[in-house]
Structure formats: structure tokens, C-alpha cells
Amino acid sequence: MRITLKIQRFNPETDSEPRFQEYGVEVEPTERILDALMSVKSEQDGSLAFRRSCGHGVCGSDAMLINGKERLACKTLVRDVTQAEGDVVSIQPLEHLRVQRDLMVDQGPFFERWRSVKPFLITDLPAPEGAERPQSAGERLAIDDMTKCILCAACYSACPVLDGKNPRYIGPAAIVNAARFVFDSRDTGLAERLPVLDHPDGVWSCDNLFECTRVCPRGIKVTKDINSTKRRIRG
Ligand code: SF4
Numbered sequence: 001m002r003i004t005l006k007i008q009r010f011n012p013e014t015d016s017e018p019r020f021q022e023y024g025v026e027v028e029p030t031e032r033i034l035d036a037l038m039s040v041k042s043e044q045d046g047s048l049a050f051r052r053s054c055g056h057g058v059c060g061s062d063a064m065l066i067n068g069k070e071r072l073a074c075k076t077l078v079r080d081v082t083q084a085e086g087d088v089v090s091i092q093p094l095e096h097l098r099v100q101r102d103l104m105v106d107q108g109p110f111f112e113r114w115r116s117v118k119p120f121l122i123t124d125l126p127a128p129e130g131a132e133r134p135q136s137a138g139e140r141l142a143i144d145d146m147t148k149c150i151l152c153a154a155c156y157s158a159c160p161v162l163d164g165k166n167p168r169y170i171g172p173a174a175i176v177n178a179a180r181f182v183f184d185s186r187d188t189g190l191a192e193r194l195p196v197l198d199h200p201d202g203v204w205s206c207d208n209l210f211e212c213t214r215v216c217p218r219g220i221k222v223t224k225d226i227n228s229t230k231r232r233i234r235g
């Protein structure tokens, strides 16, 4: 089948603002939007810039707006988009992050906010001698949802709070990754994370709008995890 990709282009060296460019592409309905983008790049326009790495929904590098919705290009089939939304597919970079070029955004601020919650095990409990720190199946289950995050920033792009109310909000992904350790039975680092989490720019910026949960390609219950973290902070 033939589809048209309407891709937002921006080259900071030559463009004063973004523009759309259309490309006709022959694709199988079972191919992915990422395949269509790679076809454009290899056969029509080598200057098109976008990120991708694993191609299988693991690395999180190819989140973008496909017909205005945050999705992973490698997990989005052409037929699923075109059957519901037609043969002209718009492709744009994520929101809330500066566009470096075409579909590539500066992920730096997103990862800075992620790092600010100390997304690693903090513990003052002694490790058992010669063994790993044990965890029961139930304790592991408590953090299962949060461990699935691939840091794609789809939720960060979709969050309306970052639009205007508070651009300094650390965002849903940072809180999910904090929760992954806050609710880890082996972690005792909540107090160290509180200056960032228990702050107007932390969990209290979340207005329960559920856009993060709606777009998360990993099916993480993002809003629920944020609310659980709020409750844990309140004690
Ligand atoms: S919570 Fe979901 S949408 Fe947000 S960064 Fe993680 S995987 Fe992506």
C-alpha cells in the first residue's frame, strides 16, 4: 500500500521555524511506522533525522507524535494507524523538549529530572554475607509496574502540567522511577529523595490528568504510581 508521511522538519542551521514535508512511501500494512521512516531516509532523503536503536520497544529512543499521539514508531503498525486514521500520517517530535533537528529532541532535561530522584538503590541495611539482598515474590510484585519504564519520555511529552502550569515539574517518568525504589523492600532512601519529590515541582504538581497513563507504551499505571508515591510521602 502507499501512504504519505507528513513529517515535521527543522534544521536549526537553515530554518527559522519548523515546516512539514510530505513523502509518499510504499509499505506493507504489517510494517511499522519506523520502517516507513527508514525507507524515506534510505531511499528518498538522507537528511531526515530521527532516533532509533533497538527496533523492538526496549530502548525508548523513537517515541514521537504519530498523528498527534505519543507512540513508539517501532511498535506502531502502519495498518493500525491508517485503518483508523487514514493514509496520510503526520509525524512530529515529542513536546516539551527542544527540537535539535527534525524528530530529534534534546533529551538532556528529561534525563536530568530522572537523575534528580536518585533512581538507584539506596540502603543503610547491611547486605547478607556472600548473598544478594533477598526479596520475596510479593515484594518484587510491588515494584513490577515501575520496572517496565524504558525512559521514552512519551509521558513527559503528553503531560499537560508541563504545558503551562509548571514547566519545572519533574514529570511522570521521574516519579515512576523514584517509586520503583521508594517501594522496593530493600531501599531505605526515601528521605534522600524527599527534597525533590516532596516539593511543588515534584509529586504535588501532578493534577491526575491521566495523559501519561494513556500514552505509556509499556502500559505502566503512571498516574496510580504517582498517587501511591504521594500517599507514601504523606505517611
Ligand atoms: S512511564 Fe511509560 S511513557 Fe513514561 S518514560 Fe516510562 S515507559 Fe515512557
Ligand code: FES
Pocket: 051, 052, 053, 054, 055, 056, 057, 058, 059, 060, 061, 062, 063, 072, 073, 074, 075
Ligand atoms: S527503537 Fe528502541 S524502543 Fe523503538
